[in-house]
Amino acid sequence: MKVAIVGVSGAVGQEFLRVLDEQNFPIDELLLFGSERSAGKTYTFRGKEYTVRHLQHNDDFKGVDFAFVSAGAGVSREFAETITKHGAVMIDNSSAFRMDEDVPLVVPEVNGEDAFDAPRGIIANPNCTTAIMVVALKPINDISPIKRVHVATYQAASGAGAVAMQELENQYAELAEGKEPTVEKFAYQLAYNLIPHIDVFLDNDYTKEEMKMYNETKKIMHAPNLEVSATCIRVPVMRAHSEAVWVETENPVSVDDARRAFENAEGLVVIDEPAAKKYPMPLDAAGKDPVYAGRLRKDLANPNGLTFWLVGDQIKKGAALNAVQIAQYMIAHPRN
């Protein structure tokens, strides 16, 4: 396989290199692309050094099988044609094409088949919070269709990039030294704080992040009538997102049936022994592949309701791992 990574110097770009190696992805040739600023940098992959090329409108993508792209929506929009014109499958981590009718939005455990319906050669990777949540919605939805989802997210600094992770660390150090904390990547100090604001506010007083969960969940679950309401919060955690989820199903689903479904679900690991104080936590989930589920119980406010707690690594399942899994799904289920 000839593989390209666009945006290789970023947090997700670097994770693509790690995940492709961890997953033993079949690569005969690897091309790394970045901005003019990143061009010339070198990265090692499987013991070999690769130099970052400046991403330009040329024929560099000729012969590429999969291009993993995470360089922002603007770059994805500008270079989609250049990347796909020779037949490369562009798996795009940005929000650029997620809601386009002719671009599938894919979490392999939920709707892997959709990856083959990509007339533009573009497959969109969902927002990290959506990817983490739908892995757990799927097994419950298979028992009884979910009518309504409420979710509160507790999102790590990594969602705002490597610089934001460093800013959070610096803030604790600056405060420890009695200095004013540096606040650049977030609207306010994040250390010792929570910020109920991710991305921009829209006219309906939801943020773009919250509306991503609203729109993307419906598309991935093929459930246009599914009701979703999200509140997305930035929390002082480094790289794993947590989510408190409430679902209402058409028919009541018992906790035992839901737990069995979770335990048998792809990509999900259940950590749920409250009496033993065993539940998922971001510190434990950081750097790991699965989505972790726990605190499963009946929703006391809804006879057809269940509530549970999810934790998943934002850079892995929330981005790089899901994108590589899309390519793995396509390789494992070849279409003639």
Ligand code: 2RA
């Ligand atoms: C965040 N989901 O967590 C957004 C973008 N990665 O900041």
